[in-house]
Amino acid sequence: MENVFNQYSYVVISLIVLLVSIVLLQRYGVNRRWIAGAAIGLIGISTAGQFLLRPGSSDIDSxxxxxxxxxxxxxxxxxxxxxxxxxxxxxxxxxxxxxxxxxxxxxxxxxxxxxxxxxxxxxxxxxxxxxxxxxxxxxxxxxxxxxxxxxxxxxxxxxxxxxxxxxxxxxx
Known part of the structure; x- marks a missing residue:
């Protein structure tokens, strides 16, 4: 399990941040449109970060x-x-x-x-x-x-x- 979490940690952390944000916004009574907008924004930031930061592809192929x-x-x-x-x-x-x-x-x-x-x-x-x-x-x-x-x-x-x-x- 540790191996899977480590290899996909960026995705897992992004999902946890998204879920915690949604729960907190709901708990504080924020309008559903604002929650949806915040969720879309967090997904966009997470996706952009993934593409900007990722190490890339292998140097060799066999x-x-x-x-x-x-x-x-x-x-x-x-x-x-x-x-x-x-x-x-x-x-x-x-x-x-x-x-x-x-x-x-x-x-x-x-x-x-x-x-x-x-x-x-x-x-x-x-x-x-x-x-x-x-x-x-x-x-x-x-x-x-x-x-x-x-x-x-x-x-x-x-x-x-x-x-x-x-x-x-x-x-x-």
């Missing part, structure tokens, strides 16, 4: 492509996400920042667990719930897994050239 990335001699950062997961939405800016730092030295695989490919890959890799982040070393062996971003030390240890390139960058 298990063989994921396997090829794990075997190409570069370390791999893998993110399992759901477009309906509040935690995924909250972590997105931090994930984007990390990806911008490592994308030249890492394979970056962002996997939507609701895609056909994502469902297959999450079974193969023993996925638990979103967001889930996994680091693989250069030989494709899993070295770290958690539901929060990996510590930068772990990331830099797998690709020391990232740290060197950070030092070489001119300060702005």
């Amino acid at each position: 298990v063989p492509a994921a396997q090829a990335a794990l075997e190409n001699g570069k370390p791999t950062f893998m993110e399992f996400f759901s477009n309906y997961c509040a935690g995924c939405l909250a972590l997105r800016p931090a994930v984007d920042l990390l990806v911008s730092d490592i994308q030249d030295n890492y394979n970056v695989l962002r996997i939507d667990i609701h895609s056909d490919f994502g469902r297959e890959l999450r079974q193969n890799l023993k996925f638990t719930y979103t967001p889930e982040f996994v680091l693989f070393d250069r030989s494709g062996q899993e070295v770290w897994r958690a539901h929060s971003l990996p510590p930068r030390e772990e990331v830099y240890a797998l690709a020391p050239e990232i740290l060197a390139s950070q030092i070489d960058k001119p300060q702005s």
Whole structure:
């Protein structure tokens, strides 16, 4: 049950807010037209938020492509996400920042667990719930897994050239 709630937390939270708002407005004797208008407004805001904030689609589209990335001699950062997961939405800016730092030295695989490919890959890799982040070393062996971003030390240890390139960058 926790897995289902987590993957669809944005939808569940939106429905709870809508229902609580309707009950409170009715309890305070607000006119039904105002309640209907408020409900429509909340549905619109929730829907717009979903489309504006969602992480997006997977970077790759097949298990063989994921396997090829794990075997190409570069370390791999893998993110399992759901477009309906509040935690995924909250972590997105931090994930984007990390990806911008490592994308030249890492394979970056962002996997939507609701895609056909994502469902297959999450079974193969023993996925638990979103967001889930996994680091693989250069030989494709899993070295770290958690539901929060990996510590930068772990990331830099797998690709020391990232740290060197950070030092070489001119300060702005």
